[in-house]
Amino acid sequence: MTETKTAPEAEHTARVEDKLYNVRFKTDEDQSHLVVMNSNLCAQCTDKPCTTFCPVSVYRWETGDRKISVSYEKCVECGACRIGCPYFNIEWRYPKGGFGVQYKFG
């Protein structure tokens, strides 16, 4: 076994945005396949779990606009938000045929 020197590594906080550079997407520029249906429900929602459990952080609470912003272009289509939104307030469809994430390894 070759001995590699352990460099004093930077804190392990690789941002998901950096990881997504390696992921291939074919973005549907015309429409989002994810729609938050009623922003009033989001305003009432105390924990806003979609903003934490989404593995690519598609959802962000915009304090000024008092609504959830949806960066659907980086969605990897796992479906967690479809099941995890406590109000079932996310309309979740597949992107149009051939669009969305296109994995190289899977």
Add this chain to the structure above:
Amino acid sequence: MGRQISNPEHFDVVVVGAGLAGTAAAYLLAKAGMRVLCIERGEDPGTKNVMGGILYRQPTEKIIPGWWRDAPVERPIVEERFWLVTGDAVIQAGFRSNRYGEEPYNAFSVLRVKFDRWFADQAVAAGAVLVTNTVVEDVIREDGRIVGVRTGREEGDVYANIVIAADGVNSLLSKKAGLHPELTPNHVALAVKEIVNMTREKIEDRFCLTPNEGATIEIFGDSTMNMLGYGFIYTNRDSLSIGVGALLSDFIKTKVNPNDLMEHFKAIPMVRKLLEGGESKEYTAHLIPEGGAAAMPPVYAGGMLVVGDAAGLSNPIYREGSNLALLSAKMATETCIDAHQRGDFSAQSLAQYKRLLDESFIMDDLRMYSKTSEFFQRKPEFLEIYPKLLSGALHDLLTVDSVPKREKQRRLLRQVLGQRAPWTIARDMVGALRALAG
């Protein structure tokens, strides 16, 4: 049904989704001489598909005998390790058998994008029609029975005697058909995975492997920040598949972000050492059905069968899912062929599929899994208190410090009883055994 017979877009069977279950069904039906169409929403079969990465030899041979001679596999798995991580310590167990490194093998690591493309090629060569870049949006019903699917294409209606929903864990199709109640967050795990590039030599050195050998490590304990789940490292030819997952309900409760969990997992000292110098090439996320038999939807209706993840067929404790997908597809195929002979595609006729599932090991295993999963969800102490106690005990026993063994035993007993009453421990252990042994 004169209209259907004259309609050129009429198939014996339409399969929705070219994953393991869908492609297996398309392959077997085409082999049996049936007119089968398989519809896939990705650019190519595999581009939407994710799993940890282990495919088993024996069940896959029920679809294509000798498949592993031609298929793009990564490494045959000869060693399986289990780690229980507590802080900076790890308790290890493992099994290695050189027999697993020889024909006919037991399991292989695979990369789904490569494998699924090959698999779909076999189905097409057998005579199945494959259409990619196409989303199925709804079922078509006539007289209360499903008679086809509506796709996102223009004039995209396709008719068939039977529709097989093989559209994965989210299965929007079986929900459109009214079969699938929405899954609940405690019946589904969310896992994230990365492909980490590494030279073959480095992999073989670090995991003690020869060029045609592979290893798996399943990592429990602190790997999941006290959520119910586990992490894994699998060796591919020149990359590692690493991943970590937990119940979605636990992610919601703890507010842990899955990417942060992945970084936590990679930072575990023993894990970090294995990954050192590797370069992350792809980040993926996927849901895994975790409810066992209790959370399964009805798997048939008039004109429809549901297979694989869409039917909730997975047994995560034993890392089984790919095999259940393939075997369920085979049972669905048998049902389709018999139904065509009967000329009867009613729910009653297609109930044959459920009977086949019930009679097989699949439902027996999944009933057992429901119990296991429910038990460990109720008993978080198995994630936290017991691993720490065990790790502490081992640390004390293996530290040579000139303390008499009798004193060490007394100390251990005091420590254990300080945390849990003896009858609680006894009850927990009996409960765990029952939950695991059915």
